[in-house]
Amino acid sequence: VGGTKDLIVVPGHVNELRACIAEARAATTNPRSLAMLDRVSEQFESGVAQVKAAAVKTTDDIQNRLRNASPRDVVTVAPGTYKVSETIYLTNCVTLVSSTGSRDDVVFEPADGFAGRLCVLRAPDTTAANRPVVSGITFRGTESEGRNGGQLFVQYPGGVVTNCRFTGCITRSLSDTSGGAVYLQEGGSLLDSVIDHNKGLQPAGTSNNAKPCATAGVLMGESGSAKKNIGGVNVERCLIVHNEGYGIRYGNITYYTPLVRHCTIADNASTSAEGGGVYQTAGKLVNCIVV
Numbered sequence: 001v002g003g004t005k006d007l008i009v010v011p012g013h014v015n016e017l018r019a020c021i022a023e024a025r026a027a028t029t030n031p032r033s034l035a036m037l038d039r040v041s042e043q044f045e046s047g048v049a050q051v052k053a054a055a056v057k058t059t060d061d062i063q064n065r066l067r068n069a070s071p072r073d074v075v076t077v078a079p080g081t082y083k084v085s086e087t088i089y090l091t092n093c094v095t096l097v098s099s100t101g102s103r104d105d106v107v108f109e110p111a112d113g114f115a116g117r118l119c120v121l122r123a124p125d126t127t128a129a130n131r132p133v134v135s136g137i138t139f140r141g142t143e144s145e146g147r148n149g150g151q152l153f154v155q156y157p158g159g160v161v162t163n164c165r166f167t168g169c170i171t172r173s174l175s176d177t178s179g180g181a182v183y184l185q186e187g188g189s190l191l192d193s194v195i196d197h198n199k200g201l202q203p204a205g206t207s208n209n210a211k212p213c214a215t216a217g218v219l220m221g222e223s224g225s226a227k228k229n230i231g232g233v234n235v236e237r238c239l240i241v242h243n244e245g246y247g248i249r250y251g252n253i254t255y256y257t258p259l260v261r262h263c264t265i266a267d268n269a270s271t272s273a274e275g276g277g278v279y280q281t282a283g284k285l286v287n288c289i290v291v
Contacts, residue, residue: 071093076097081107087119107137109142110142120152120154121161137164138166150169150171153183154190158187161193162193168197171200180216194238195243218240235261238263258283261286277291278290
C-alpha cells in the first residue's frame with residue numbers, strides 16, 4: 001500500500017478505487033498518511049493510463065490477443081463498435097474487458113453476413129479459479145434459427161459474464177429449449193448485466209400461437225446432461241426487460257440447481273401459451289421482482 005508493490009488496475013472498478021482513496025484522504029490529517037496516499041494515487045493513475053494505452057482497437061487484434069493469451073491474461077478493449085465476423089472464444093481463464101469498465105463504451109455486433117454467435121466461454125477445467133471472464137461489453141444484434149445462445153454461449157464447465165448488456169438478438173424456433181441471447185449451459189454466472197429487447201419467436205409462417213416459441217433473454221441449463229459442474233448456474237443482480245418470448249427460462253437440470261437472485265424481470269411478453277417473464281421447471285428464484 002505504501003508504494004513498495006505494483007498495483008493491479010482492474011477496469012470496471014476504477015471509480016470505486018478512486019472513491020476509496022478519496023475517503024481515506026478525508027479521514028486523516030496525518031502528513032505521513034497523506035504522503036502515502038499521494039504515492040498510491042499517483043501509481044494507480046499511472047496504471048490506469050497504461051491499461052488504456054494497451055487496449056486493443058480492432059476486431060482482428062482482439063482475436064489475435066485471445067488466441068495467444070496465457071492463463072490469467074487480461075485483454076482490454078478500447079471504446080468503439082466492433083464488427084464480429086468470427087466467433088470470439090475465451091477458453092483459457094482469460095479476462096476480456098472494456099478499458100473504461102463501462103458496457104456502454106464497447107459494442108460487439110455481427111459483421112454483414114455473419115450468422116454465428118458473437119462469443120463463447122469455456123473453462124479449461126472444473127476449477128472455479130480457471131473460469132474465463134467477460135466484463136463491460138454490449139452484445140448487439142444477431143439473428144438465427146434455433147440456436148442456443150444467439151449472442152453468447154457459456155459452455156460447461158462455465159465462465160463469468162459481468163456488467164454486460166445483451167440486446168437485439170432474434171431467435172426463431174418451435175422449441176422453448178432453444179434460443180436465448182445468453183445461454184448458460186451447465187455452469188457459469190451472469191452478473192450485474194442487462195438483457196433487453198431480444199426476441200424468441202416462432203418460425204416465419206407459424207400461425208398456432210399455442211406452440212412453444214424460442215427463449216428470448218436467458219436460457220439456463222437446457223441440455224439435460226448429467227455432468228456435475230463448479231457450483232451450478234447463477235444469474236444475479238440482472239435487469240431482464242422488454243424481451244418477447246420467455247424473458248428467462250430454466251429447468252430440466254440434472255445434478256445442480258440454477259439460481260436466479262436479486263433480479264428485476266419486467267415487461268417481458270410471450271408469443272406462446274406459457275409464461276412471458278419466467279418459465280421455470282426447476283431451480284430457485286430468490287428475492288426477485290417479476291412484473
